[in-house]
Amino acid sequence: MDSENGNPIFNARILLMNKIVYTNEDGWAPLDQNAINFKVSASGFQQSKIDEFHSAVKLKRIYKSIDEVKLTKVNISDIFEDVSKNYRKRYYAEPSLYDVIYKEKRSDNNKLYFLVIAETKLWSKSNYYNHNKSYDKNLQMQLNTLKYLKNKKSDSIFTAGTKEFSDESMGNYFFNFELERVLSHVRNKESKNSGWMIFEEGNEQLVTFTIKSGLGIEMEGEFKYNKVDKVITYFEVHYLQDQYPLMKRKTGEGEEYDYQLGNAILVFDFYKNGEVYVPALSRLEGNKYIAYYKGVKHERKISRELIYNTFKKSDEKGLNPKVDFTKNIWDNIPVNESKNTTILLSAEEQTFINRRLPDFGSK
Numbered sequence: 001m002d003s004e005n006g007n008p009i010f011n012a013r014i015l016l017m018n019k020i021v022y023t024n025e026d027g028w029a030p031l032d033q034n035a036i037n038f039k040v041s042a043s044g045f046q047q048s049k050i051d052e053f054h055s056a057v058k059l060k061r062i063y064k065s066i067d068e069v070k071l072t073k074v075n076i077s078d079i080f081e082d083v084s085k086n087y088r089k090r091y092y093a094e095p096s097l098y099d100v101i102y103k104e105k106r107s108d109n110n111k112l113y114f115l116v117i118a119e120t121k122l123w124s125k126s127n128y129y130n131h132n133k134s135y136d137k138n139l140q141m142q143l144n145t146l147k148y149l150k151n152k153k154s155d156s157i158f159t160a161g162t163k164e165f166s167d168e169s170m171g172n173y174f175f176n177f178e179l180e181r182v183l184s185h186v187r188n189k190e191s192k193n194s195g196w197m198i199f200e201e202g203n204e205q206l207v208t209f210t211i212k213s214g215l216g217i218e219m220e221g222e223f224k225y226n227k228v229d230k231v232i233t234y235f236e237v238h239y240l241q242d243q244y245p246l247m248k249r250k251t252g253e254g255e256e257y258d259y260q261l262g263n264a265i266l267v268f269d270f271y272k273n274g275e276v277y278v279p280a281l282s283r284l285e286g287n288k289y290i291a292y293y294k295g296v297k298h299e300r301k302i303s304r305e306l307i308y309n310t311f312k313k314s315d316e317k318g319l320n321p322k323v324d325f326t327k328n329i330w331d332n333i334p335v336n337e338s339k340n341t342t343i344l345l346s347a348e349e350q351t352f353i354n355r356r357l358p359d360f361g362s363k
Contacts, residue, residue: 001027002045003058012042012059013280015271020280022307025346043222043236046201062199062206076195076209077186079225083232084183087176088128090231092276097314098122101307101343108298112352113152116330117343119145122306123319127279129174131167139173141323143334147343148353170325172284173306175235175268182211182219182237190214203228217241231270231277239264242288249291262288262300278311 001008008027013020016031016038023029023042033053041047045059083090100122106114121142129138171177186193192212199206203226211219221237241261249259269281282305289300323332345353 001056001058003060009042009045009059011267011281011283012040012045012057013269013271015039015041015280019309020271020307021309022281024344025348028344030344043234070198072197074195074197074205074207074209076193076207076211077183079195079207079232080179080183080186082230084176084179086230087179088126090229090277091127091175091270092273092278093126093128095314095316096124096127096278097312098124098279098308099310101305101309103303103305103307105301105303105349107301110299110301112348115148115150115349115352116146117148117345117349118143118334119147121319122308123314123322125316125318127174129171129177131171135170135325136318136322138170140319141325141329142319142321143323143329143332145336146330146334148345148349149330150353172266173282175232175270175279175282178235178237178266178268179232185211185213185215185217185219188214204233229272229277233270233272233277235266235268237266239266246292251293255293257291257293259292260288260290262286262290273311279308281308282306 008025009023010025010027012023012027012029014022014029014031016035021029021031031053035053037049037051039047039049040057040059042059045061048057048059050057087093098121100120102116102118102120104114104116105112121144123140123142125133125137185191191214193209195207195209197205197207205225205227206222207225208222209220213219218240219237220240221235223232223236224234225232240263242263244261246258246260248256250256263286265283265285265287267281267283267285268279270277271280284302284304286300286302289302291298291300321333321335323329
């Protein structure tokens, strides 16, 4: 929780000896009471080392007021270009295997209509997205256990799940893909950008940035940069698109409706495992995506989060069985591996899971 106001901190990372967990929207994390000597960190807060288990952990803000911030100008273009160019040297770029908690949520007009939480295994050949390789040569997933899967059927034009993986939807799993996307805007001749270091702790710097692309896209965000290892350890970017004009789209049945782009957020978190940097979390969010359909305004929010609980070096054989990405992920058959994993639902998620829903499909 925030030491200043007691508010819960979402996505605080808890780094244990051989496992990583994150807090949910209510600030809770599944942690064994025997846990000792672990580190807790969150964006905007100072890292805290906990010697003995505490049920409540209070994190101090990096700064209490803007008057305390000492700004140092940073050339974000140079940092992004250098990290991108040397990506495979500074992040682990060999076959890897992870135990992952996969969570996906979708809401329409602030009401959840789809929720899935699953235990998966994720295999990556190089932790790097290669456009010239097939999906299987980039990423493979094994669906182990569906902990929760609930879909409220309604007349919403928004449907749950992904029926087909595009280059972008697969690339969104990889930080190098996002870094190149951001750089494509920075490199534009009409682009303007600025970066400011607002906090430094040890070898790590916290940098905020803004980008006004010549393509008409505005971005803002922050990242943590290890100035010794020359690695971005945390990256968060917001695509501000909700001022775009309405456009026309069609439903699967060919009905036309008005659609407005919303804002997108992408987050990537890394940690040092031994001498190599490996992923800890990736998150994709979308909000304020609006459709006007049959006289009704639908405001959509989506989120997809992957928590990489464990990491180990692997071989090039990949996973068997594995998810078929050419169809809806949740149409694949789980392996149902028996694991003792605790997943903490937020209050909103628990209410949605407990709620008895009418069978719209029978009408």
